[in-house]
Amino acid sequence: MSDKQSSQNEVTQQTPTNNGAHTGNSRRRFILGAAAPVVLSVISKPVMATGRVCTISGFTSVNPSGVARHTTSGCGGLSPGAWRNPYSGNSDGGYQYWAAVGVVPPKPSESMSGVNSSNINYLRDQYFSYFGLSSRPKTYKPETMFGDIFSTGSYLNMSLYDILNGDGSKLAKFAATAFLNASYFGWGVTELNKIHPLDVVALYDALPGAYVRTTSGSQVVRPGDGELKNFFENLQHYV
Numbered sequence: 001m002s003d004k005q006s007s008q009n010e011v012t013q014q015t016p017t018n019n020g021a022h023t024g025n026s027r028r029r030f031i032l033g034a035a036a037p038v039v040l041s042v043i044s045k046p047v048m049a050t051g052r053v054c055t056i057s058g059f060t061s062v063n064p065s066g067v068a069r070h071t072t073s074g075c076g077g078l079s080p081g082a083w084r085n086p087y088s089g090n091s092d093g094g095y096q097y098w099a100a101v102g103v104v105p106p107k108p109s110e111s112m113s114g115v116n117s118s119n120i121n122y123l124r125d126q127y128f129s130y131f132g133l134s135s136r137p138k139t140y141k142p143e144t145m146f147g148d149i150f151s152t153g154s155y156l157n158m159s160l161y162d163i164l165n166g167d168g169s170k171l172a173k174f175a176a177t178a179f180l181n182a183s184y185f186g187w188g189v190t191e192l193n194k195i196h197p198l199d200v201v202a203l204y205d206a207l208p209g210a211y212v213r214t215t216s217g218s219q220v221v222r223p224g225d226g227e228l229k230n231f232f233e234n235l236q237h238y239v
Helices: 025-035 095-101 120-131 160-164 170-185 197-205 225-233
Strands: 010-012 132-135 138-140 211-213 219-221
Touching: 025 197, 095 120, 095 170, 120 132, 120 138, 160 170, 170 197, 170 225, 197 211, 197 225
Parallel strands: 010 211
Antiparallel strands: 132 138, 211 219
């Protein structure tokens, strides 16, 4: 993420910035606002009893319970593969999940997994029921872009769907996945010992080594890209 501002030394979720490469500021505020109805002071406490480390503060520190540093055992999120197949018929990650988070997948087409000539009309009707704006003429909510959620890096004008399909970096793919999981499952809101979706955004948007103020009000040092990718990746499965 070479295009980050070198003068940035602290990032907060309450004051996200945008480098101007993407114009969807209002949609970004809507998505991030929906992801953060409350700020909770206990977000930064890692899960100790199960050996899982599901917050960035637990990941970047030596866990006193003996859990190895910089590892997790999975925190129950879905994989990028689940989220990138909204029409596959899989019970996880479908277009209903996208709608619940407040993000919009591409319209169904027969080139996508699970879509064929026998079900495409049904899926198009479903798509309109979830993402339609007007029936005459038929209009839809715009597909969600990576820059509707995150504000730095080289992929802001790519769709969230394409990022999940690996068209950007691995860090971007797993950051997007972590945001979707945290938003859908209520991490930091109803599941208090897991990372808040706004903390996912702040960590991705920050420079490596920058101090990031979490939704709990504490500060953590943003890990390097490789370590941060590993943390985001390991938030999925194994619960």
